[in-house]
Amino acid sequence: MTTRIASFLDKGGTGKTTSIAHLGVALTQQGHDVLLIDLAGKQGDLAKAFDVWSDVQDAIEADEAWPNISTVFDDAWPTIAEKLGDDAVHDLVYETDEDVDLIPAHPGLDTLDSELGNIDDAGERYARLEAFLDDYVEGLPYDIVLIDLPGMSNNVTYNGLWAARRVLAPVEMGPFEAEQAGALREDLEKIRSSFGIDVELVMVLPNKVDDRTNLATEYLEAFHEEYSDTIAPEYVPYSQDIRNATQQGMTAFELKNPSTTAQRAREAFLADAEALIERVED
Ligand SMILES: Nc1ncnc2c1ncn2[C@@H]1O[C@H](COP(=O)(O)OP(=O)(O)OP(=O)(O)O)[C@@H](O)[C@H]1O
Numbered sequence: 001m002t003t004r005i006a007s008f009l010d011k012g013g014t015g016k017t018t019s020i021a022h023l024g025v026a027l028t029q030q031g032h033d034v035l036l037i038d039l040a041g042k043q044g045d046l047a048k049a050f051d052v053w054s055d056v057q058d059a060i061e062a063d064e065a066w067p068n069i070s071t072v073f074d075d076a077w078p079t080i081a082e083k084l085g086d087d088a089v090h091d092l093v094y095e096t097d098e099d100v101d102l103i104p105a106h107p108g109l110d111t112l113d114s115e116l117g118n119i120d121d122a123g124e125r126y127a128r129l130e131a132f133l134d135d136y137v138e139g140l141p142y143d144i145v146l147i148d149l150p151g152m153s154n155n156v157t158y159n160g161l162w163a164a165r166r167v168l169a170p171v172e173m174g175p176f177e178a179e180q181a182g183a184l185r186e187d188l189e190k191i192r193s194s195f196g197i198d199v200e201l202v203m204v205l206p207n208k209v210d211d212r213t214n215l216a217t218e219y220l221e222a223f224h225e226e227y228s229d230t231i232a233p234e235y236v237p238y239s240q241d242i243r244n245a246t247q248q249g250m251t252a253f254e255l256k257n258p259s260t261t262a263q264r265a266r267e268a269f270l271a272d273a274e275a276l277i278e279r280v281e282d
């Protein structure tokens with residue numbers, strides 16, 4: 001079965017999208033076939049990170065962005081998929097220059113949360129993405145599916161967690177993040193007791209770490225103590241180059257003249273990608 005991992009923390013801007021993009025590319029460099037899925041909102045951050053957002057928007061404007069990621073949550077998806085045949089999933093997927101494939105976000109994600117909220121049965125409401133992955137993506141040549149989630153808990157998020165059963169939580173070094181990470185553990189426990197499904201926190205990934213400051217180093221130590229079993233082997237340093245690369249529609253792996261911090265970030269993502277696979281295989 002395909003390995004599925006979702007990035008999640010109930011907080012914006014900690015590096016969920018950046019981590020999914022960089023770990024995805026790291027995993028392809030290690031020989032895996034990777035599909036990324038963007039559920040994180042209509043702004044299309046993951047597609048922007050791989051410079052395919054303008055293609056997505058062209059398709060939207062030309063009325064050709066159907067089916068899209070929000071369609072697979074539809075009651076009618078099985079019927080639609082049957083009609084489209086082999087093209088059904090193919091139509092959703094964009095290839096990128098960095099070897100990962102991507103199912104980008106779509107404006108339809110905007111209303112999806114409330115639409116899902118109208119489904120009475122919780123099993124039905126939260127299991128739509130899982131059904132799509134089981135029935136339509138399992139047959140494709142991907143061995144890893146990474147799902148990027150919004151920085152808040154809603155019905156779309158729960159679909160991602162439900163389908164992936166495994167969570168990667170990027171955290172910044174601050175008091176609020178420590179709290180959010182604690183809340184995440186409680187959330188996952190709640191899911192377990194309410195729905196009987198196990199969603200495991202597989203990796204807490206310290207990101208944007210400025211290790212020249214004492215405060216960051218102190219938080220790093222605290223995270224290591226609190227999450228000794230799940231902390232990533234390497235933290236990702238703060239690097240202006242990551243921001244620059246993202247803005248140019250590429251990951252730091254594609255930079256021609258990477259700064260020292262960008263090189264360290266690349267090495268961290270490579271080591272963490274390897275650790276992620278080891279943990280999942282255990
Ligand atoms: N290690 C890093 N060094 C410097 N900048 C970073 C780093 N990681 C992420 N960033 C920048 O921080 C911003 C937020 O990152 P990102 O979009 O990945 O967070 P997110 O958790 O996905 O946010 P959201 O909750 O809004 O989806 C982006 O501008 C990104 O380029």
Ligand SMILES: [Mg+2]
Nearest residue numbers: 016017040045
């Ligand atoms: Mg994001």
